[in-house]
Amino acid sequence: MLPEVATNILKASSIRLFATNAARATSQTAVNRMASVTERKKKPTEEAHINFKNAYRDDSKFGKRPIYLDMQATTPVDPRVLDKMLPFLTGLYGNPHSSTHSYGWETDKEVEKARKNVADVINADPREIIFTSGATECNNTAIKGVARFYGKTKHHIITTQTEHKCVLDSCRHLQDEGFEVTYLPVGTDGLIDLEELEKAIRKDTCLVSVMAVNNEIGVMQPIEEIGRICKKHKVFFHTDCAQAYGKIPLDVNKMNIDLMSISSHKIYGPMGIGALYVRRRPRVRLEPLINGGGQERGLRSGTLAPPLVCGFGEAARLIREEFDDDQAYIGKLSSKLTNSLLSLPYTQFNGSKEHHFAGCVNVSFAYVEGESLLMALKDVALSSGSACTSASLEPSYVLHALGADDALAHSSIRFGIGRFTTEAEIDYVISAIKERVTFLRELSPLYEMVQEGIDLSTIQWAGH
Numbered sequence: 140m141l142p143e144v145a146t147n148i149l150k151a152s153s154i155r156l157f158a159t160n161a162a163r164a165t166s167q168t169a170v171n172r173m174a175s176v177t178e179r180k181k182k183p184t185e186e187a188h189i190n191f192k193n194a195y196r197d198d199s200k201f202g203k204r205p206i207y208l209d210m211q212a213t214t215p216v217d218p219r220v221l222d223k224m225l226p227f228l229t230g231l232y233g234n235p236h237s238s239t240h241s242y243g244w245e246t247d248k249e250v251e252k253a254r255k256n257v258a259d260v261i262n263a264d265p266r267e268i269i270f271t272s273g274a275t276e277c278n279n280t281a282i283k284g285v286a287r288f289y290g291k292t293k294h295h296i297i298t299t300q301t302e303h304k305c306v307l308d309s310c311r312h313l314q315d316e317g318f319e320v321t322y323l324p325v326g327t328d329g330l331i332d333l334e335e336l337e338k339a340i341r342k343d344t345c346l347v348s349v350m351a352v353n354n355e356i357g358v359m360q361p362i363e364e365i366g367r368i369c370k371k372h373k374v375f376f377h378t379d380c381a382q383a384y385g386k387i388p389l390d391v392n393k394m395n396i397d398l399m400s401i402s403s404h405k406i407y408g409p410m411g412i413g414a415l416y417v418r419r420r421p422r423v424r425l426e427p428l429i430n431g432g433g434q435e436r437g438l439r440s441g442t443l444a445p446p447l448v449c450g451f452g453e454a455a456r457l458i459r460e461e462f463d464d465d466q467a468y469i470g471k472l473s474s475k476l477t478n479s480l481l482s483l484p485y486t487q488f489n490g491s492k493e494h495h496f497a498g499c500v501n502v503s504f505a506y507v508e509g510e511s512l513l514m515a516l517k518d519v520a521l522s523s524g525s526a527c528t529s530a531s532l533e534p535s536y537v538l539h540a541l542g543a544d545d546a547l548a549h550s551s552i553r554f555g556i557g558r559f560t561t562e563a564e565i566d567y568v569i570s571a572i573k574e575r576v577t578f579l580r581e582l583s584p585l586y587e588m589v590q591e592g593i594d595l596s597t598i599q600w601a602g603h
């Protein structure tokens with residue numbers, strides 16, 4: 140497409156003409172893709188059966204690729220989001236902070252519409268939404284920002300052992316600056332104990348930071364109860380909602396949330412944009428990480444990127460429109476996948492089944508090494524944990540926190556289901572997993588011993 144665009148630039152007598160043509164052409168592609176997605180979503184399983192030897196997706200001009208079940212790492216951009224973004228990359232190029240002319244006014248108006256769309260999902264005031272580069276920046280800004288602002292009198296932070304690395308790492312940095320951090324443990328279901336949380340709150344606690352939905356196991360913490368406890372003790376409550384925003388009902392007022400981290404690329408919006416909700420009444424004060432022109436209420440300086448902001452806004456608007464449909468659809472696929480996987484012997488569902496977001500299914504397959512299983516499943520894009528830790532081959536610290544031993548943590552796979560996953564893909568993955576797990580277990584001496592009735596816990600392994 141690029142050479143075509145370049146030729147168009149040369150041919151077009153004015154940039155405006157080029158802009159309209161390019162926008163229209165891509166918009167058409169987006170519409171076509173959307174139509175095929177809708178069709179795929181509706182296709183009954185039998186009709187859409189995928190040939191076992193030909194399981195690769197080919198719904199794009201990027202060649203054949205595996206089935207995508209890694210929705211916690213990122214979600215594909217909804218074509219309707221792309222349509223919304225395109226005019227800002229062509230004709231609507233004004234700086235939204237330019238207040239002296241119409242180029243600035245027109246983008247500013249759209250940015251403010253997007254801000255309202257993002258705010259509406261969580262019942263916030265648009266003035267409480269600060270655009271950032273993503274949830275990592277939000278978590279850093281919220282945790283370091285609150286701690287540093289109130290740090291003269293308050294030196295203590297509470298979080299949990301199963302937070303995303305960017306929360307844990309922000310806390311570690313604050314420990315280097317002299318803050319004390321309590322890392323609350325979780326039970327075997329992945330949930331924190333609310334009594335333990337309340338007991339951990341001290342007179343000098345400035346912040347409680349607990350994620351709403353875990354990115355590895357999908358466990359939902361009791362956010363409303365945590366908010367109530369924080370309010371009672373007059374401690375600020377921050378929640379990392381990168382995996383929760385748009386996926387579970389959230390209301391900052393009902394849940395007494397003071398700060399919330401949101402990421403656009405987890406809700407079918409573009410990468411590189413997120414939002415931090417910061418309560419205005421009672422006001423939460425923050426020390427900004429980035430100083431400069433004073434944009435975003437002085438909490439995050441720098442020129443906003445209207446294509447990203449408006450794409451994010453559209454993704455948020457679509458979330459509100461399609462929330463019930465998405466939930467029902469993802470829930471249906473998730474139940475099918477979970478029930479089928481758990482019908483295999485020696486499998487375990489990781490985390491609470493009751494307090495759980497359906498789009499994230501984490502299952503351990505005993506006597507199969509997770510990485511070997513991933514290698515045997517080249518036709519499915521999956522992860523054995525979060526995108527950042529799966530590269531290190533270390534067993535997941537989240538599963539360890541739930542009490543899993545190394546073997547169990549190593550044998551776990553995360554399945555991420557989203558708006559554009561099809562039932563045929565789920566059916567394929569179920570068959571593929573059954574086949575490959577059976578195959579790998581047949582190669583496993585441990586599995587053979589278990590089949591022979593040997594209790595592995597009684598074996599004295601020789602050290603080396």
Ligand SMILES: Cc1ncc(COP(=O)(O)O)c(C=O)c1O
Nearest residue numbers: 273274275303354379381382402
């Ligand atoms: C729970 C959680 N928090 C934070 C992040 C970071 O989000 P971003 O990629 O927007 O920086 C992620 C991304 O995987 C996440 O899952």
